[in-house]
Amino acid sequence: MPEISLKRCSRLALKAGSIILESGGATNRVELVMYKVCVGFGFDEVESFVTPTGIFLSIGDGDNELSTSIRRVEQRRIDLGKITELTRVVNCLYEDNCAACPPHMSRYEYFHQELQRIDTQKPYPTFVTNLCGAMTSGFFCLLFGGTALEFALAMVVGFLVSASLKYISLLPVNNFLLNAIAASIIVILSKSMQMGFESINLDTIIIGGIMILVPGLSITNAIRDTMSGDLVAGTARGVEALIITVGIVAGSGAMLKLWEILIG
Amino acid sequence: MNTPWDINTFWQFCFAFLAILGFSMRSNLRGWRVLLTGLGGGICRASYLILLHYTDSVLLSVFLAIILVCIYSEVVARLVKTPVSVFVICVIIPLVPGRTMYHAMRAYIGSETALASSLIFETLMIAGTISIAIAVVASGTNLVMRLKHRF
Numbered sequence: 001m002p003e004i005s006l007k008r009c010s011r012l013a014l015k016a017g018s019i020i021l022e023s024g025g026a027t028n029r030v031e032l033v034m035y036k037v038c039v040g041f042g043f044d045e046v047e048s049f050v051t052p053t054g055i056f057l058s059i060g061d062g063d064n065e066l067s068t069s070i071r072r073v074e075q076r077r078i079d080l081g082k083i084t085e086l087t088r089v090v091n092c093l094y095e096d097n098c099a100a101c102p103p104h105m106s107r108y109e110y111f112h113q114e115l116q117r118i119d120t121q122k123p124y125p126t127f128v129t130n131l132c133g134a135m136t137s138g139f140f141c142l143l144f145g146g147t148a149l150e151f152a153l154a155m156v157v158g159f160l161v162s163a164s165l166k167y168i169s170l171l172p173v174n175n176f177l178l179n180a181i182a183a184s185i186i187v188i189l190s191k192s193m194q195m196g197f198e199s200i201n202l203d204t205i206i207i208g209g210i211m212i213l214v215p216g217l218s219i220t221n222a223i224r225d226t227m228s229g230d231l232v233a234g235t236a237r238g239v240e241a242l243i244i245t246v247g248i249v250a251g252s253g254a255m256l257k258l259w260e261i262l263i264g
Numbered sequence: 265m266n267t268p269w270d271i272n273t274f275w276q277f278c279f280a281f282l283a284i285l286g287f288s289m290r291s292n293l294r295g296w297r298v299l300l301t302g303l304g305g306g307i308c309r310a311s312y313l314i315l316l317h318y319t320d321s322v323l324l325s326v327f328l329a330i331i332l333v334c335i336y337s338e339v340v341a342r343l344v345k346t347p348v349s350v351f352v353i354c355v356i357i358p359l360v361p362g363r364t365m366y367h368a369m370r371a372y373i374g375s376e377t378a379l380a381s382s383l384i385f386e387t388l389m390i391a392g393t394i395s396i397a398i399a400v401v402a403s404g405t406n407l408v409m410r411l412k413h414r415f
Contacts, residue, residue, distance in 0.1 A: 207366050211362045
């Protein structure tokens, strides 16, 4: 006899699945996590269908009860920390060796509390995130042959772009527009820096900035989803990668041309 | 006789290491795992340069370098009990053709159509090669895991 009701288990599995999907996990990872949650709580009959924008989950207890639910996933942002953390918790539930589970709590309570904790977990402070953006941008600038001065300027660009990405994503903009705006900010910043330092090479700085935006996550997930047989999710992510790339190119190209026309 | 095992490759390794360190921390990866993803990024860039020297073919070196780091991710991710895709996402970034894409765009807005189309083609070829390499390793791992469960 399972220790919790079918509905509760369904809710928990959906919650776990949607956290992974929102953090940018691959489709088969989401399916695997939901499967492990259900089996961990004693429901062996699990069917799921996951697309990048929603989850369908159907659990049965073997004789007469069947619960089917849908969860729509609106927001998606990269958060590899949540994926790692949640996978660890789910695995210890599945293998039934919760060393961290305190004896006075049931497994359901413990798991529920862990899910809440992971879901509301604070990312690194904004300043650290921006600094990491600066680091990425600066070292990619060096990687593509920048000088010390260009490195410093690329770090400033990376910092400011990371900071502005945070505020742009508060607006109701789609992925295309988000990346286009960010890319045009990169171009504006580096062009205005060129007014101050005449000798710098614009290309390395802009490339350093662009490398923050490249859709590595979408490419990887698209291929891995397609290879594991999730053709719908694979195609959708592939198109997402294409849209992001076109957004970056369109944003930076349009701004370069505009700057040329207006300021020279 | 110049060899690729010089200080330049080492510096490229360090830059890629630090860049990917920043990238993975920006994606909110926590703890000492960021060192492992950074190391993967460094290996990716360095092996690409070394292979480029010996094979003299961009696409082949991209292909082999990505295969190498994907195998690295599959092994290390299982050792530290982390989803494999977390690693793959970070380590392929140094070879993603951001630079070719940018130069293609520059040529395009500069009305140099022939140059632009050859650069766009190169971008697509590199991106495609990366995809194929990831696909090869992902399916190879599936096969290995299936066989392991069978026997």
